[in-house]
Amino acid sequence: MKSLKIAVCLKSVPDPKQWHKVTINPQTKTIQKEGIPRIISPLDRHALEAAVRLKEAHGGSVIVVCMGSPGARENIQEALALGADEAVFLSDRAFGGADSLATARALAAALKKLGLPGLIFCGAVSYYGSTGQVGPQIAQFLGINHFSAVRFLDYKGGKLYAEIVTDGGFALCEGKLPLLVTVRREINKPRGLRLSEAIKARKKKIWTWSSADLGLSSDQLGLKGSGIQMFDFLPLPEAQGAEILEGGPQEIAKEIAQKIKKYRQGGIL
Amino acid sequence: MSVENGLWVFAQAVEGKLLPVSLELLGEGRRLADRLDVGLSAILIGHNLQPLALELIACGADNVLVADHAKLYHYRGELYIPLVEKMILRYRPEIFLFGATQGGKDLAAATAARIGAGLTAHCVAFEIDEHKVLKQLVPAFGGHCVFRSQGNPQMATVAPGVFTIPEPDYERQGKIIEIDFSPPAEPATKIVEFKTEKGSAGGLEEAEVIVAGGAGVGNAENWQLIEKLAHALNAAVGATRPPVDEGWVEEEKMIGQSGRNVRPKLYLAVGISGDQLHLSGVQNPELFIAINKDPKANIFKHAHFGVVEDLTKILPPLIELLSPGGDN
Numbered sequence A: 001m002k003s004l005k006i007a008v009c010l011k012s013v014p015d016p017k018q019w020h021k022v023t024i025n026p027q028t029k030t031i032q033k034e035g036i037p038r039i040i041s042p043l044d045r046h047a048l049e050a051a052v053r054l055k056e057a058h059g060g061s062v063i064v065v066c067m068g069s070p071g072a073r074e075n076i077q078e079a080l081a082l083g084a085d086e087a088v089f090l091s092d093r094a095f096g097g098a099d100s101l102a103t104a105r106a107l108a109a110a111l112k113k114l115g116l117p118g119l120i121f122c123g124a125v126s127y128y129g130s131t132g133q134v135g136p137q138i139a140q141f142l143g144i145n146h147f148s149a150v151r152f153l154d155y156k157g158g159k160l161y162a163e164i165v166t167d168g169g170f171a172l173c174e175g176k177l178p179l180l181v182t183v184r185r186e187i188n189k190p191r192g193l194r195l196s197e198a199i200k201a202r203k204k205k206i207w208t209w210s211s212a213d214l215g216l217s218s219d220q221l222g223l224k225g226s227g228i229q230m231f232d233f234l235p236l237p238e239a240q241g242a243e244i245l246e247g248g249p250q251e252i253a254k255e256i257a258q259k260i261k262k263y264r265q266g267g268i269l
Numbered sequence B: 001m002s003v004e005n006g007l008w009v010f011a012q013a014v015e016g017k018l019l020p021v022s023l024e025l026l027g028e029g030r031r032l033a034d035r036l037d038v039g040l041s042a043i044l045i046g047h048n049l050q051p052l053a054l055e056l057i058a059c060g061a062d063n064v065l066v067a068d069h070a071k072l073y074h075y076r077g078e079l080y081i082p083l084v085e086k087m088i089l090r091y092r093p094e095i096f097l098f099g100a101t102q103g104g105k106d107l108a109a110a111t112a113a114r115i116g117a118g119l120t121a122h123c124v125a126f127e128i129d130e131h132k133v134l135k136q137l138v139p140a141f142g143g144h145c146v147f148r149s150q151g152n153p154q155m156a157t158v159a160p161g162v163f164t165i166p167e168p169d170y171e172r173q174g175k176i177i178e179i180d181f182s183p184p185a186e187p188a189t190k191i192v193e194f195k196t197e198k199g200s201a202g203g204l205e206e207a208e209v210i211v212a213g214g215a216g217v218g219n220a221e222n223w224q225l226i227e228k229l230a231h232a233l234n235a236a237v238g239a240t241r242p243p244v245d246e247g248w249v250e251e252e253k254m255i256g257q258s259g260r261n262v263r264p265k266l267y268l269a270v271g272i273s274g275d276q277l278h279l280s281g282v283q284n285p286e287l288f289i290a291i292n293k294d295p296k297a298n299i300f301k302h303a304h305f306g307v308v309e310d311l312t313k314i315l316p317p318l319i320e321l322l323s324p325g326g327d328n
Ligand SMILES: Cc1cc2nc3c(=O)[nH]c(=O)nc-3n(C[C@H](O)[C@H](O)[C@H](O)COP(=O)(O)OP(=O)(O)OC[C@H]3O[C@@H](n4cnc5c(N)ncnc54)[C@H](O)[C@@H]3O)c2cc1C
Pocket: A016, A019, A126, A127, A128, A129, A130, B213, B214, B215, B216, B217, B218, B239, B240, B241, B242, B243, B254, B255, B256, B257, B258, B259, B260, B270, B271, B272, B273, B274, B275, B277, B278, B281, B291, B292, B293, B294, B297, B309, B310, B311, B312
């Protein structure tokens, strides 16, 4: 049997704990996120973990594909320390400002260039943008099937079994490779970083590819290749503000209880 | 009104019923279609769909495109995506709206990629501009980002609960158009088993009273205070993202842009800073009370009543007072 080639698409995002520092300039409508530490988008870590566990159980290799600004290199390094074997870093100004469509197009081109891995993992949504669109879109650009929102996975006899969360409950699905899978957090508990692995990872290879390496023109990529454009920003009017309840905890608790009771007696609830 | 060049809404059937968001979108779709003077069509895929098609017409659809087949009963990307692509290429809609459900999001994203169209997520309002282009409003950065999507059709997803369901009128006339479907001879994917599950959201979307906790709750032990308070009030439990990330509560309980959209009458926010990405999921509570120890917390701008205090001091007496036998 051919050894299993697994890819993980990984996004580097501003640390969600410092999300409040991400701001918009209402004049230029550009988003400021410089200087905020970047992390691997949390669900992508679960995707990486799923890929590495599969490799540990069945053999094969795990390659990380990441498109991002230069700061993302650190996150790629971390992914290598967490069990990936090598990585492709799509780094080029031409990729900047991409929406999900342009992102998926670039990632799909890179995956194709890698000789189409049998299994591709993504997080179900990112912690920046959080559209959940990129996974299913990569699958379309590659012309392969996908399962979205997977919470349990098994690989047996050359087939993938995935339990996916649906609108009516969940479905156990079976699929032939090649397949793309987007994972939810319930799928696993990602391992922690170990120093010995981090040191070993420094020897692992990161290939840096530009738009030219993908054979895509600049109008298929980045802002120009995007399907949606933000063209205006409307600030909200300042909200009115709460009436602050004063007193000791016991008094305040009583006042809240009374307010709720009165409201309920008003027959509205 | 014709199917061609019109406004389309994906009508999702689950277990033989339409998801409410499909009808919500028909209400908004009707308003937009009238502004543009085009037809409103619902795309209905599943099995035994006749009654659902009539419901869609009653709720505003001029046409219902129906693909009815036993194999289509459950959402399956491999079958649904090429089918919807085929419909788009044949009838060329101008605008296509999807509910942000599991199936709706997946179908919208995949279809958009196939036809190379832009897709805007998290929309909460639409406007038609003077060039008849759809303006799509998405909450972020303390305001609304306004997007336009390129390509045909202009596509967008909308969370359940953003719009309201129109009053059905079963006198309304509409056309049902059957779409051919034949399943692939050798599909690469199949559903082995399907389990209906009510989900662990605990009726959050329908709840009239919600007690929501945030990062300020601090730990799993304190989270019990949120559960107890909710129990005392006969309320549903909600959360911001940090408690979900910390594992104090299931992801299904998350309220906000990437979680649920709720419309409670009474909303109690405990240890929540009031980020827009959370509050944009809370639609117009009639009574909104916030407990937060930081007087400058943004939540106090939006709540009706605020308590500036450590939640561990307020919740125990409050739970006592609200529990049966409490002196309330
Ligand atoms: C793309 C994207 C999508 C997102 N989607 C969502 C979403 O759908 N839903 C969501 O909720 N978030 C979402 N977020 C995260 C969101 O931006 C905020 O980070 C989050 O809502 C903050 O949650 P919080 O208010 O619980 O935590 P914090 O902002 O950390 O606030 C905690 C509050 O608790 C108070 N506090 C601390 N200790 C106590 C105490 N002992 N007693 C009383 N008060 C105390 C503090 O004063 C503080 O105000 C998203 C973020 C991104 C980037």
